[in-house]
Amino acid sequence: MGSITINKDLLRERQSCTFNVLELTHLWDGGPEKTKERKELEKFFLDDPELQEKIPSEYLSHKEKYQEALRRSCLLFKKIKEWSDTTGCGSQMDTFQNILGGMLGSAILPDGVPFALNYVMFLPTVMGQGTMQQQAYWVSRAWNCEIMCTYAQTELGHGTFIRGLETTATYDPSTEEFVFNSPTLTSYKWWPGGLGHTCNYAVVVAQLYTKGQCHGIHPFIVQLRDEETHMPLPGIKIGEIGSKLGMNTINNGYLGFENVRIPRENMLMKNSKVLPDGTYVNSPSDKLTYGTMIFVRVALVRGIAAAYLSKALTIATRYSALRKQGEIKPGAGETQILEYRTQQHKLFPPMAMCFAMRCSADWLWDIYNSVTAELDRGDLERLPELHAMACCLKAVCTKDSAKAIEVCRLATGGHGYMNSSNFPSTYGMVTAAETYEGENTVLLLQTARFLVKAWQQARSGGNLTETVEYLKTMPLQPLSLWVNSLQHLGIAFKRVAAGNIETCATSIERRILVGVAPEDAWNEVSIQLAKAAETHCRAFMMQIFINFATSAQVSPELKKVLIELCELYGTYFLLDNLGDFFMYAGLRSSDVPSIQEWMETLLHKIRPNAVGIVDGFDISDAVLRSALGAYDGNVYERLFAEANKSPLNAEPVDESFHKYLKPFLKSNL
């Protein structure tokens, strides 16, 4: 390879950018201090040669991949402690978030961190559902990695319908122990991250039986393996579930129980309890058991959906600025593919989505923290709204992100199909989030349940919480003529959501009136219900983005870009769902050409800043891990270098030629 210089087209793009890229980086990170901290953190971890990949993981066997991931995880977590002890810079929680779900983790362990569940689910469950004594004991042990833990809820037979879990925990007052059993094959735990060969403890969710009565599902801490030998304890049947579409180093496992006994104190008893004599004490709300799932859904919107989309966009946009293919005007010379309006339509709306996701994630994180504090004071009033918003934002953002990452891959043509583009592993990571922590359709239906209730509340003149307030006002406002403005977009999205919710509510009512059972009516209308939840989420994201773009304390140049992206978000989804806007928002077909033109003009306006915007995400090459997306744009040299890492290129003639191909060819002479 020749000497590395910055690609000329990328240089030109950077020179023509109209805003200060560093200002965007600071805005994205949450301030200059945060940017500084992130960069120091990245340097500390990514400059360590021991944490760098020696052989691309695609060329390792399944077992080697796991072993290498475990080696790096141990080093990584030692370094996290070193980092916090020596720098005092940033809270450990920030660092963990960056490692487990954020950019840093994806640079060092792109196919998943086998320790993730210890931090993402075990610790939050103990903190949310354990008593003070339980927290004091287990949190420090797990936090300091004296033990390694996971969260075992899903079973072979049930993932969504958790009330149907089959694992049993039966209380034995004579020994003050719970006895765990897996009565059927379908009751085996299946999926928990790190369960296969990494963890020695787990929170296990099981049906609690005491005094002959079942009290539903509850969380327990169960030791799985000996702390010295790591051998499975008697009665524990444990293993790994095998190779998957992605996340192949997170070590998902299975787990069965045969009369496994644990002390009574290992039931997490902050909410409900079993007394030594076996008396069951009820929780103030059975929904509190579901708290950890809310936490992870909240964390995923930023940590997975927005973060991985920003990576895919950086790769595809830089590549599109330097890749030349064909001519727009014959004889005018080959054009950067980013000049094609269709290419801009592939890349710029996802850029807008990325910003909308980030604003929504910040809002969600804030309300998560305030509602959690209210729950601790026994106030459950805002829990349904938090649950509803966490569900729909998790579903819509992971869906948009996965879809957009695939569009980014397609936008890079054949080279995007290479593992060295880093699209396959990025997609594998994000599409998993469409399923785990609540399958997306199921989560949308949870939001719909809240929305239909809110609709009924609005009709009967009751009070409504912040996110559904519009259900009261929207139907009353007269439909006005269409105006191409952000304000009108915000209202139109709410009208569409309100209209969809009303359609569902009246469809259900109509069916019930003619004698359909309410549950059947719900199922019959559920296609529309899932859609209503999505339109509610979209209206929410539109409004949050409008508030953010119009009130951001930034330079006029950057503000202009934010507003353009915000308008693009609105026009893109409007044009993609015209039927809804015709039905509910007063749009007429004669309005459409001007909106189409508005959207096309926005693509044209964003075009000169496209590279600047993705540069503003400030994702280093070590984090991007992409031959197509590196900052210098030396794509072809990098593709060659990556191809030469293929073990097949180690010898000019592979031994299989002599073994198979040569005899075969000769036999045909």
Ligand SMILES: CCCCCCCCCCCCCCCCCC(=O)SCCNC(=O)CCNC(=O)[C@H](O)C(C)(C)COP(=O)(O)OP(=O)(O)OC[C@H]1O[C@@H](n2cnc3c(N)ncnc32)[C@H](O)[C@@H]1OP(=O)(O)O
């Ligand atoms: C340090 C941190 C760093 C973070 C970094 C970023 C992250 C990085 C991550 C990378 C690593 C990846 C790790 C992968 C982790 C995956 C782990 C899992 O999947 S684990 C497995 C995850 N598994 C799943 O997610 C399973 C999905 N299934 C479920 O969640 C539930 O079973 C269900 C919701 C579907 C139904 O439940 P069911 O009992 O049949 O309920 P009904 O329908 O009958 O409704 C009854 C009432 O309850 C209400 N309500 C419901 N939920 C909640 C809630 N959470 N709250 C409050 N309320 C709730 C509901 O509204 C209703 O209210 P109302 O109308 O009566 O007033």
Ligand SMILES: Cc1cc2nc3c(=O)[nH]c(=O)nc-3n(C[C@H](O)[C@H](O)[C@H](O)COP(=O)(O)OP(=O)(O)OC[C@H]3O[C@@H](n4cnc5c(N)ncnc54)[C@H](O)[C@@H]3O)c2cc1C
């Ligand atoms: C990579 C990965 C990591 C995971 N990690 C963990 C972990 O650490 N710990 C853990 O406990 N679990 C984990 N899981 C399991 C995960 O939480 C479940 O897979 C998820 O909750 C979905 O459940 P399921 O697989 O049973 O799907 P199902 O519920 O069987 O869904 C199949 C289909 O049925 C539909 N469906 C189901 N119920 C309804 C309904 N009520 N209404 C309408 N449609 C419905 C769904 O929409 C979907 O289309 C992980 C999963 C993955 C993929």
